[in-house]
Amino acid sequence: MSARPLRIAMLASSRYPVRQPFAGGLEAFVFELAHGLTTAGHSVTVFAAPGSDIDAPWNVMPLRTFRMSEETRRLEPTTPEWVVEETHAYLSVMLELARAELGSFDIIHNHSLHYLPLAMAHTIDAPMLTTLHTPPLPWLEQAVALPGGVASSFVAVSEFTARQWEPINGPVPVILNGVNMAYRPVGSGGGRYAVWTGRLVPEKGVTSAIAAARRAGVPLRIAGPVGDREYFDTAVRPLLGAGAVYEGHLRRDELNALVGDAAVALVTPHWDEPYGLVVAEALAAGTPVAAFARGGIPEIVDDSCGRLATPGDIDGLSRAIREAMTLRRADARGRAERRCSHEVMVQCYLDHYRQLIFPPMEGVSA
Structure with a gap:
């Protein structure tokens, strides 16, 4: 060959x-x-x-x-x-x-x-x-x-x-x-907030992330492109404030810093995500993940790096947030190196x- x-x-x-x-x-x-x-x-x-x-x-x-x-x-x-x-x-x-x-x-x-x-x-x-x-x-x-x-x-x-x-x-x-680990150094997690990244469209489910973060008592920072303006204006924007902040559509270095400083990353699809690249990106930054167990996400997240909740279960996701925040960042990074090389x-x-x-x-x- x-x-x-x-x-x-x-x-x-x-x-x-x-x-x-x-x-x-x-x-x-x-x-x-x-x-x-x-x-x-x-x-x-x-x-x-x-x-x-x-x-x-x-x-x-x-x-x-x-x-x-x-x-x-x-x-x-x-x-x-x-x-x-x-x-x-x-x-x-x-x-x-x-x-x-x-x-x-x-x-x-x-x-x-x-x-x-x-x-x-x-x-x-x-x-x-x-x-x-x-x-x-x-x-x-x-x-x-x-x-x-x-x-x-x-x-x-x-x-x-x-x-x-x-x-x-x-x-x-x-x-x-x-994901290229060279461009994603392990963050400190010192921000003590949750982060949600992705396209702001109904199937990505950011409204569930906002609800679960509030129930867990954890501030949430959101970043990504507005893929559906009507959805953002009618379903997402009214939920902002009171600990939920939209940071805008960020470049890779800005996004890496936001994710790396977070204590936990939320992944909340309302459809069966084929893979879930945002999961791999969060783990590469050493940030544990709390996610709905849909599509390909359970193939990436195990007990060493995150917690999974039943799709649509806001109470379960809020518990997953609190538990994931206690996990070691080195273990999250290690999972990314082994599974998402x-x-x-x-x-x-x-x-x-x-x-x-x-x-x-x-x-x-x-």
């Missing part, structure tokens, strides 16, 4: 730029993985939304933008423009990759949540690996079910997500998301890449 540097194309979101402060966990993940692969000596080109970080140590190719004509808007006023723009962006990049000279890329690593990269994977000479960051969304599932199958291999971000996809894809290997994640992806690029010949062991 060749050990030469690889030429890797990564397909990211066409809607949210890969830049700080990150719009969400997917953008942060792409940034971290691209950084790790580049540091390991490989050539990485990220196809991402316009405005992505051009100062990164890899190539950034903005996905094509498109604006509907006024006539089309008039004739189809109910069609969301972002749906048309996203479809155009991925159709364009897949056509460009199909026309690329043989050898332009060794592998295409697909992180998009759109069906077109899967549906058009057979048009590209290079193999494709798709990371399943979500449950089987209808548009993704129908692409996988196309006649003749889909010309992509798959990995999932958690055992939970792999189980969700198994009835559709069969068994799926798992590579847990990793950035180095292990990068090496696992490189191993998968090489298996696809240099498949063993029949009768010859790899």
Whole structure:
């Protein structure tokens, strides 16, 4: 199996730029993985939304933008423009990759949540690996079910997500998301407050965090992008004050300081979180976690680093907060190093890449 540097194309979101402060966990993940692969000596080109970080140590190719004509808007006023723009962006990049000279890329690593990269994977000479960051969304599932199958291999971000996809894809290997410990020093925890980070949207459940922190008698500091303005204004903003403060949308260094100084991190999804990157980020900072036991979160949090509550149980979560605050920060950091290793994640992806690029010949062991 060749050990030469690889030429890797990564397909990211066409809607949210890969830049700080990150719009969400997917953008942060792409940034971290691209950084790790580049540091390991490989050539990485990220196809991402316009405005992505051009100062990164890899190539950034903005996905094509498109604006509907006024006539089309008039004739189809109910069609969301972002749906048309996203479809155009991925159709364009897949056509460009199909026309690329043989050898332009060794592998295409697909992180998009759109069906077109899967549906058009057979048009590209290079193999494709798709990371399943979500449950089987209808548009993704129908692409996988196309006649003749889909010309992509798959990995999932958690055992939970792999189980969700198994009835559709069969068994799926798992590579847990990793966080770069070098950029996340262990914090003091001296702030004696709880912290909640993430996108401010209904499914992330920040209102449960506010209620549980108040019941536990612990101040709460909140950080993240407002992903749903109406939800924030009507459901979240009225709950602020009296120990619950919104700090805004922070850059990585600011966020690391906020999380590292916290005594406990709250993770309160109202849906089955496929992985829970904010859990790994908190543990890397040495901050124990109190969370709802949903989706992939129980695969990361054990008794050494946090406490889990039944989803929706505010009393249980308030108890989990108080108990988690007594745990050793060194144990939280140790759990992150063992379970959420950035180095292990990068090496696992490189191993998968090489298996696809240099498949063993029949009768010859790899």
